[in-house]
Amino acid sequence: MNGIDTTHLLSVLEHTARLLKDMGSPAREASAVAAHAAIRAELGDALQAGDSPALAAAVVKAVRVLMAQLKMLRMDAANFRLKMLAQTLKDGAGIRYRLLQHPSCRSTHEAVAMLMHMSDCLALSA
DSSP states (O other): OTOOOHHHHHHHHHHHHHHHHSSOGGGHHHHHHHHHHHHHHHHHHHHHOOOOOHHHHHHHHHHHHHHHHHHHHHHHHHHHHHHHHHHHHTHHHHHHHHHSSTTOOOOOOOHHHHHHHHHHHEEEEE
């Protein structure tokens, strides 16, 4: 159809959709499957009709849906990283790391002493 390799285009879209579904949140899997089915149906209808403008519109819509799902996947990954970071900070590892990076601390013992001094200062000010 007008020099467009639709077979290759469809296989790339299908592969991308499958990857996004597999890597995405299980809570969003049902909506991802429904969106991919709708995209597939719209692309199939446009191919059957042999209508180039309809095919172009369906491809654009498919890419937009996939990009929206990619954005959600990136947000899920960022939220996971933040959750892991929060757990690390909650355990106090972040404070220990920061104190050990301080130029005046050459050992863990000095870092603990500095931390104790800081907590005493905070207790006095409260």
